[in-house]
Each structure stands twice: as C-alpha cells, then as structure tokens.
Amino acid sequence: MPEVNRRQAFVLDGAMVLDNRRGTAPGLRIEHRGTTCFLLPGVPHELDYLATTFLDPWLEERGGDIQLETTVLKVACRGESAVEEKIASVYDEFGAEAVTVLASPGEVRIELRARGGAAERAALLQKMSDRVAGFLGPSVFTRHGDQDLEGVCGELLVELGATVATAESCTGGWIAQRLTATPGSSAYFLGSVVAYSDQTKVALLGVPAELILQHGAVSREVALALAQGARERIGSDYGVGVTGIAGPGGGSEEKPVGTVHLAVSGPRGPEDLIHQRAVFPGDREKVRRMTSQLGLELLRRRLLDPNYRPGGW
Amino acid sequence: MPEVNRRQAFVLDGAMVLDNRRGTAPGLRIEHRGTTCFLLPGVPHELDYLATTFLDPWLEERGGDIQLETTVLKVACRGESAVEEKIASVYDEFGAEAVTVLASPGEVRIELRARGGAAERAALLQKMSDRVAGFLGPSVFTRHGDQDLEGVCGELLVELGATVATAESCTGGWIAQRLTATPGSSAYFLGSVVAYSDQTKVALLGVPAELILQHGAVSREVALALAQGARERIGSDYGVGVTGIAGPGGGSEEKPVGTVHLAVSGPRGPEDLIHQRAVFPGDREKVRRMTSQLGLELLRRRLLDPNYRPGGW
Numbered sequence: 001m002p003e004v005n006r007r008q009a010f011v012l013d014g015a016m017v018l019d020n021r022r023g024t025a026p027g028l029r030i031e032h033r034g035t036t037c038f039l040l041p042g043v044p045h046e047l048d049y050l051a052t053t054f055l056d057p058w059l060e061e062r063g064g065d066i067q068l069e070t071t072v073l074k075v076a077c078r079g080e081s082a083v084e085e086k087i088a089s090v091y092d093e094f095g096a097e098a099v100t101v102l103a104s105p106g107e108v109r110i111e112l113r114a115r116g117g118a119a120e121r122a123a124l125l126q127k128m129s130d131r132v133a134g135f136l137g138p139s140v141f142t143r144h145g146d147q148d149l150e151g152v153c154g155e156l157l158v159e160l161g162a163t164v165a166t167a168e169s170c171t172g173g174w175i176a177q178r179l180t181a182t183p184g185s186s187a188y189f190l191g192s193v194v195a196y197s198d199q200t201k202v203a204l205l206g207v208p209a210e211l212i213l214q215h216g217a218v219s220r221e222v223a224l225a226l227a228q229g230a231r232e233r234i235g236s237d238y239g240v241g242v243t244g245i246a247g248p249g250g251g252s253e254e255k256p257v258g259t260v261h262l263a264v265s266g267p268r269g270p271e272d273l274i275h276q277r278a279v280f281p282g283d284r285e286k287v288r289r290m291t292s293q294l295g296l297e298l299l300r301r302r303l304l305d306p307n308y309r310p311g312g313w
Numbered sequence: 314m315p316e317v318n319r320r321q322a323f324v325l326d327g328a329m330v331l332d333n334r335r336g337t338a339p340g341l342r343i344e345h346r347g348t349t350c351f352l353l354p355g356v357p358h359e360l361d362y363l364a365t366t367f368l369d370p371w372l373e374e375r376g377g378d379i380q381l382e383t384t385v386l387k388v389a390c391r392g393e394s395a396v397e398e399k400i401a402s403v404y405d406e407f408g409a410e411a412v413t414v415l416a417s418p419g420e421v422r423i424e425l426r427a428r429g430g431a432a433e434r435a436a437l438l439q440k441m442s443d444r445v446a447g448f449l450g451p452s453v454f455t456r457h458g459d460q461d462l463e464g465v466c467g468e469l470l471v472e473l474g475a476t477v478a479t480a481e482s483c484t485g486g487w488i489a490q491r492l493t494a495t496p497g498s499s500a501y502f503l504g505s506v507v508a509y510s511d512q513t514k515v516a517l518l519g520v521p522a523e524l525i526l527q528h529g530a531v532s533r534e535v536a537l538a539l540a541q542g543a544r545e546r547i548g549s550d551y552g553v554g555v556t557g558i559a560g561p562g563g564g565s566e567e568k569p570v571g572t573v574h575l576a577v578s579g580p581r582g583p584e585d586l587i588h589q590r591a592v593f594p595g596d597r598e599k600v601r602r603m604t605s606q607l608g609l610e611l612l613r614r615r616l617l618d619p620n621y622r623p624g625g626w
Contacts, residue, residue: 003398005394022596045595045599079315080317081315084315084317168486172486172490172502173490173493174486176486176509177486179485180483180484180486180509181598185509186509190509190513192485192486196489196498199503199548203546204546204547233516249496288493
C-alpha cells in the first residue's frame with residue numbers, strides 16, 4: 001500500500017468518517033462551535049457519491065417543508081431556439097424564473113422549478129410539465145430528467161419484448177456503446193457491426209458491393225442496407241443503420257462534411273424501413289455525437305409508432 | 314429564424330464582434346474606461362473556441378516573456394498512488410509546486426510547470442519531463458498532454474502500416490468508438506463486432522460454442538477467441554478482444570462484477586496472442602471505461618514491443 005493511501009486513513013479529532021464506496025479517500029464531517037463542516041474528496045464521481053449520500057440528506061433535513069423542487073423534460077435532436085419558441089407561452093404563464101432551457105449537442109433540457117410546500121409544488125410541477133409536454137408532443141423523450149435516450153429506447157424494447165442490433169459506420173460503435181450503457185441491456189441488445197471499411201460492410205452485413213459503388217458508402221441506399229443487414233445478420237427484431245462523413249476530411253460539394261444517412265429496419269419484413277438524412281455542423285466529435293443521438297431518436301420514434309415517418313415534430 | 318437568434322445579433326455600442334465558428338452566439342469585446350471586457354457565450358465548446366481564439370492571444374500579448382508553461386505526461390491503467398510513489402523524488406528535486414498528479418478513471422496526468430523566460434522554461438520542462446519519463450518508462454503513453462490513448466494507438470498503427478479490428482462484449486463498442494474518434498482512423502481501423510449475445514460471438518466471430526459452454530463467456534479462452542475472430546473475420550493485422558461483467562448484475566463468487574478478460578492478437582499467426590485479466594472496482598460505467606482503456610493500452614504496448622507480456626510496468 002503506497003504511503004498516500006495510508007494518509008487517507010487519518011481522521012481529524014472528533015470527526016465522523018463518511019464511508020466512501022467509490023474509492024479509497026473517505027469524507028469527514030466535523031462539528032465545531034456550532035458549524036458543521038463536510039470534507040469531501042476531489043475525484044468527481046467520489047465527491048458525487050459522498051455528497052448525494054451524506055450531504056444532501058443533511059441539507060434536506062434542515063430545509064423543512066418549504067423547498068425548491070425541479071422537474072426536467074428532455075428533447076432530442078431539436079434546436080434550442082425552436083424548443084424555446086414552441087414553449088414560449090409557458091414563460092408568460094408561470095414566469096421566466098420557473099423555466100430554464102439548456103442545450104447540449106443533440107439534446108435540450110427544459111427545467112421547471114416550483115417553490116413551496118410539498119403538495120403545492122407537486123401540483124404546480126405537474127401542471128407545468130403537462131403544458132410543456134403538450135406543446136412538444138412525442139418529441140419529449142422523458143419527463144424524468146435522470147433518464148437518458150438510450151435508457152428510454154431500452155424501456156420501449158422491454159415493453160415490446162423486442163431486440164435491436166446496430167450497423168454503424170461513422171459513429172464507430174457509439175450507438176451500441178450507449179445502448180449497452182444501461183444495466184440489463186443484454187435483454188434487448190444483441191450486437192453491432194461497426195463497418196468502417198467498405199469490405200466489412202459487404203462481408204459482415206451483406207451490403208451489396210454494387211450499391212456502395214453506385215450510390216457511395218454515404219447514401220440513403222447504403223443506410224437502408226445497413227439497417228437491414230444488422231437485423232438479418234445479428235437476428236434482431238429492429239436494426240439501426242448509420243453512415244456519414246464525420247470529417248474533417250472526406251467531404252465533397254454534393255456530400256459536405258456532416259452529411260449523415262440513418263435508417264431503422266423493423267420486424268414487418270424488408271419493406272419495414274424508415275430513413276432520415278441530416279447535415280450536422282461542427283467538428284468530428286460533434287457530428288458523431290449528433291448522429292448517435294439521431295440514430296437512437298429514430299429508433300425511439302419507430303418503437304413508439306409503427307407508422308412513424310421522419311420529418312415533423 | 315426564431316426570435317432568440319435575432320437577439321444574438323445585437324451588438325453593444327462600440328463593441329468588437331468575436332466571430333463564433335462553432336455556433337450562432339458571437340462574443341463581444343468591449344473597451345471601457347481602460348478596462349477590457351470579454352463577453353462570451355455559455356455553451357462549453359463555443360466558449361472554448363472563442364476563449365482560445367480571442368482571449369488567450371490577448372492575455373499572452375500582455376504576459377511578456379515571463380510566463381508559466383506546462384507540460385503534461387499521461388499514463389494509462391495505473392493507480393494514482395503508485396505513480397506518485399514512482400516519481401516521488403521529482404517533487405523533492407523540482408519542488409512540490411512544480412508537479413501535480415491528477416487521476417481520472419484509467420488515466421493519470423502528470424502536470425509539470427516552469428516559470429521564467431522562454432529558453433529557461435523549455436530547458437527546465439525538458440529536464441523534468443525526462444526525469445518523470447525515466448521513472449515511469451513505457452507506461453507513459455504521451456509526453457504531449459493533448460494526445461489521447463486512442464490517438465497514440467493510431468499513430469503507432471500508421472507507423473507500422475498496420476490495421477486493427479475489435480471484438481467487444483462488455484464494452485459494447487466503446488473501444489471502436491474511441492479508435493474512430495481520431496480523424497483519419499479509416500486508414501488503420503477496419504471495423505468491429507460488438508458481440509453482446511453468445512450467438513453473435515459464434516455466428517459473426519467464429520468463437521466455438523463449446524468454448525463458451527466450457528469456460529463461460531467471460532474467460533481467458535473466449536477473450537483470445539474474440540481477438541482472433543476480429544482479426545480473421547474483419548481481415549486486420551491486429552485484433553482486440555474484450556469480455557467481462559460490467560454489472561450491476563451477472564457476478565458470481567468466482568467471477569465478481571468487474572471481472573474482465575482482454576486479449577490482443579497479432580500478425581504472426583494464431584499463436585501471436587497476449588491476454589490480461591483484471592477486476593475493476595466501481596459502477597457499470599467505470600468498469601466499462603476502465604476496460605476500454607485497458608484494451609487500448611494492451612494494444613499500444615503490443616504495437617510498441619512484439620514481445621510484450623502484460624503485468625509489469
């Protein structure tokens with residue numbers, strides 16, 4: 001055991017040790033002249049664990065019934081400005097300080113806040129949340145902020161008793177990585193082929209070589225063939241296919257960097273396919289992130305509605 | 314165009330517009346009564362772009378020749394405490410304020426700082442960096458802090474004129490996702506099979522079903538078969554195979570949650586294989602992150618040294 005770990009076991013006189021289940025550095029809680037002091041480690045996920053486990057309950061106890069409560073709705077693959085415009089009347093109705101819209105690449109969070117007693121807060125949050133959900137419709141993928149898009153897709157697949165597989169080019173496995181981030185995902189996720197080279201697309205997914213030759217690897221036709229290949233080769237009910245130009249190289253006038261084609265295949269056979277094209281701005285990381293997000297969002301919409309067609313809200 | 318975008322075009326009287334190439338909200342620079350004020354947007358990657366492009370050069374101009382300069386070395390898959398112990402004498406030699414060790418899951422950064430004129434700084438940083446690299450040996454994967462592990466693997470593959478493919482179970486495609494994050498990775502990354510179900514391992518990677526039956530999907534034998542299957546089925550020079558129990562379910566007394574087996578296959582044929590077992594602490598996300606990190610680190614060490622055997626430093 002290195003010397004630094006030994007030092008982590010030191011306890012200040014009179015301090016209470018806060019058991020750290022995420023690492024070796026425990027926290028300490030000290031009462032001194034009427035002041036309570038929490039000493040927490042700096043590693044983010046350890047800090048998070050100790051703060052949630054020991055500090056939050058301590059604060060809540062002291063907050064009494066009058067508290068600030070937050071509900072978060074999330075929307076994927078929509079612009080921050082477009083979301084703000086759709087829900088503009090909510091600001092007027094409930095006050096600008098009750099609503100915050102926060103954007104990250106491919107995702108918009110709508111945070112709703114209510115203050116007051118427990119019953120009052122719950123009723124107000126319900127009303128606000130219903131209003132926002134009404135304006136945004138099925139674009140809202142969750143009304144519980146701690147849920148992510150991949151987790152919602154997983155829940156829908158469990159409900160349907162269905163399985164999914166992915167065939168990814170430009171995202172390099174990111175959609176598979178996200179789908180498997182959810183505990184228990186082996187119940188519905190069977191596998192993925194990351195077909196980065198054309199040869200892999202042909203050999204492992206059965207994409208016809210002529211199709212790539214004729215339309216290019218980044219095309220509607222190849223995206224559809226990838227989605228079908230994933231489903232057929234891996235034996236799942238649904239398939240997600242993704243191909244695109246993540247950049248910085250590889251773009252052309254006709255197909256600039258950021259051009260992506262996505263498709264989802266469904267269990268009703270070779271005609272059960274949806275397709276969407278997008279051109280994403282930004283660097284390689286952002287294009288890939290937005291593409292993985294749109295792949296999951298397409299899957300979610302298709303799982304929600306067998307007749308879903310990409311395009312509107 | 315939504316109204317909020319229109320507002321982003323407002324310019325304060327006398328302000329200079331800072332062109333934002335990452336989004337729609339530009340920055341502003343204002344000179345007022347001898348004070349310079351920078352107004353920057355809050356979206357992190359936009360802020361980062363504008364700060365790097367406009368604020369940093371402005372600050373540097375005013376710093377003169379006396380500046381603080383930093384060099385960062387990075388080590389993968391080693392404990393923070395173990396790294397600190399190995400380089401302990403560097404603190405004594407150059408002063409504790411010149412060295413900072415920072416850990417994140419699967420990675421340790423050693424930041425070295427020097428103050429003074431340009432020549433003096435460069436000489437001191439070189440000396441410090443050499444000393445640290447001497448203590449840590451080939452565990453240091455970069456002496457340029459902005460390089461990541463996947464990028465270093467990519468550089469080695471380019472140097473060798475070699476290609477790689479991955480076969481991933483518990484990481485769900487994360488290693489592939491990381492290898493393809495580097496621009497130009499299509500030169501050396503051919504593809505991946507994310508074999509989450511046993512059937513996918515057998516059908517797409519040729520892992521013998523008896524092997525899984527006999528040793529379990531999380532075993533040395535299956536990791537080796539995955540690494541070989543990736544190489545053979547996708548047709549690459551090197552293959553990375555990963556299988557493990559990411560949790561929270563699926564653990565047993567013999568194979569607790571966090572148990573992972575990794576293997577790398579090389580171009581010298583079916584005997585050209587290395588294997589490593591690890592048991593990672595932490596939640597699902599952390600186990601998966603550490604596993605993807607160790608997969609890349611094993612690949613890097615194997616690319617550096619054809620006779621590499623996992624275990625030591």
